[in-house]
Amino acid sequence: MATWAPVVAAALLGVARFGETGSGEDPLRWDLAYDRVVAGRRDLYLAPAGGGPERRLTNDAAADMLPRFSRDGRRLVFSSDRSGTYQLWEMPAGGGDAGRIRANQSTDWQADDSPDGQRVALLSKVEGAEALYVLDRGSGHARALVRHGRNLKGRRAVLGNPHWSPEGQRIVFSSNVSLGHQIYLVDVATGRETQISPTTSGGCEPRFSPDGRKVVYVSRRLWRVKSRIVEHDLENGRERVLVDWEGLNYDPVYSPDGTEIAFASTRDGAFAIYRLRLSDGRSWRVSPGPGEARNPDYRPPARPGRLTG
Numbered sequence: 001m002a003t004w005a006p007v008v009a010a011a012l013l014g015v016a017r018f019g020e021t022g023s024g025e026d027p028l029r030w031d032l033a034y035d036r037v038v039a040g041r042r043d044l045y046l047a048p049a050g051g052g053p054e055r056r057l058t059n060d061a062a063a064d065m066l067p068r069f070s071r072d073g074r075r076l077v078f079s080s081d082r083s084g085t086y087q088l089w090e091m092p093a094g095g096g097d098a099g100r101i102r103a104n105q106s107t108d109w110q111a112d113d114s115p116d117g118q119r120v121a122l123l124s125k126v127e128g129a130e131a132l133y134v135l136d137r138g139s140g141h142a143r144a145l146v147r148h149g150r151n152l153k154g155r156r157a158v159l160g161n162p163h164w165s166p167e168g169q170r171i172v173f174s175s176n177v178s179l180g181h182q183i184y185l186v187d188v189a190t191g192r193e194t195q196i197s198p199t200t201s202g203g204c205e206p207r208f209s210p211d212g213r214k215v216v217y218v219s220r221r222l223w224r225v226k227s228r229i230v231e232h233d234l235e236n237g238r239e240r241v242l243v244d245w246e247g248l249n250y251d252p253v254y255s256p257d258g259t260e261i262a263f264a265s266t267r268d269g270a271f272a273i274y275r276l277r278l279s280d281g282r283s284w285r286v287s288p289g290p291g292e293a294r295n296p297d298y299r300p301p302a303r304p305g306r307l308t309g
Contacts, residue, residue, distance in 0.1 A: 026277065026284060027051050030256055031093070031299035033076060034264075034273050035065040037292045044078060045293075046095075047273075047286050054288065057095040066295050069093060070113040073300040077101070077120070079109035088122060093299060102140065112163050112171075121145075121162040121171050129156045132173055134188065146186055146193065148177035161205045166212040172196075174204040174217070183217050183232070196232055198239075203230070207253050216242065216252045216261060229263055243276060251295050262286065262296035 032047040036054075044057040044064050058064040062082035069076055070093075077090045083100065086109040091098035102108065104126055111122040120135040124142070132146035148157035157177040164171055169188055174181045181204040183197035196215065197203035206217040213234055219241075220227035229243035229252045243249045247266035254261055260278055264271045273287040273296050287293035 025051075026275075026282070028275070028286070030301075032262055032273070032275075032286060032296055033057065033067040033069065033299065034262075034287060034293050034296040035067060035078075036287055036294075044076070045287070049299075055095070057091075058098065064089075066110055067297050068112050069297055069299045070117055071115045071300055072117060073302045075113070077111050077113055079111065088120070101137075102135065102142075110161060114164050115166060115168045119168075121164060123159050123162065130159050132159055132162055132171070132186070134171075145171070145188065145191060146173065146175070146184075148175050151177045152179065161207075163207050165208050166210060170212075172206040172208055172215055174206060183215065185215075185234075196234070196237075205251055209254050210256060210258045216254060218250050218252065229261070242278065253297055255298050256300050262298065264294045264296065 028047055028049055028051060031049050034045055035042050036045050041061065042063040042065055043059060044067050045054045046057050047054050060082050062080055064078055064080045066079040067076050074093050075090050076093050077088060079086050080089050086107045087103065088101040088108045088111045089098045090101055101120065106124060106126040108122055108124045111120050113120055118137055120137065122133055122135060123130055124133050129149060131144050133142040134145050135142040148159065151157045157175055160174040162171050162173040171186050171188060172183065174183055179199055180202040182195050182199065183203040183206045185194045185196060201219050201221045203217040203219050206215050208215055215232045215234060217230055218227050219230040226246060227248050227250060228241050229249050230239050231242050232239050242261060243263065245265055245267045249263060249265045252261050252263040260275055262273060262275050265274055270290065271292045271294050272285055272289060273293045274283050274285050276283040
């Protein structure tokens with residue numbers, strides 16, 4: 001069950017910091033999936049809406065990680081090396097038998113279902129260097145959308161965390177093709193890319209807000225030994241810091257209604273999952289310990305009559 005870990009927001013700076021101990025609970029209103037290490041094995045777990053003990057969704061000797069719900073809330077896509085290399089798998093949102101989305105001998109991982117459920121954005125090394133692809137579920141055809149080749153150090157560029165915009169026209173992702181990791185938007189139709197993160201601070205692990213007007217991401221300046229979670233306004237370019245806790249703060253994601261974020265933090269030692277209410281900066285720990293927990297994702301409300309594909 002979630003435990004109380006209050007913080008007080010610094011309103012002028014938009015920074016969430018530790019404050020005085022409060023009282024009361026704010027029950028989780030949506031199922032929240034994440035990956036967690038228990039007894040040396042990384043599996044998928046789910047914290048249920050309304051509270052209660054977490055449920056284990058996968059139980060495999062391989063590493064299961066990076067869960068993402070489909071936008072209709074009925075399926076869960078994740079990355080697993082249970083076939084020998086990381087591939088994309090999916091299963092019912094509440095757990096059950098998992099099957100591969102496609103099979104090859106390369107690395108396919110870090111996937112996100114499109115809002116209409118007909119396409120999947122993913123990272124793949126099927127052609128050697130890692131690239132961002134859009135896979136059509138109906139035909140099985142995958143189109144390379146972003147190829148960054150080699151970065152300024154002459155090494156193969158590393159991409160990360162693709163996420164569809166709510167209208168399905170853009171994908172946000174990170175890449176270290178330039179100075180450190182930066183956040184980019186790419187137009188799915190034209191392939192045009194736009195960098196949105198400040199070059200001096202960079203960023204990774206971006207996610208769109210539910211209305212598509214903002215992007216939350218991890219900012220870790222080149223010299224910093226900790227990371228912050230930052231919200232970027234796509235209309236005016238302004239940014240505000242949401243989380244500035246000591247340690248590493250990663251994997252941010254908005255709730256379906258945009259009133260809170262979930263993320264992973266090392267504030268108590270190993271990575272654990274927390275929720276933070278954006279209106280006042282109060283936070284709650286979600287994942288129990290011990291065992292590192294990463295990559296949370298909220299389950300969207302089910303859409304009646306929506307085909308799951």
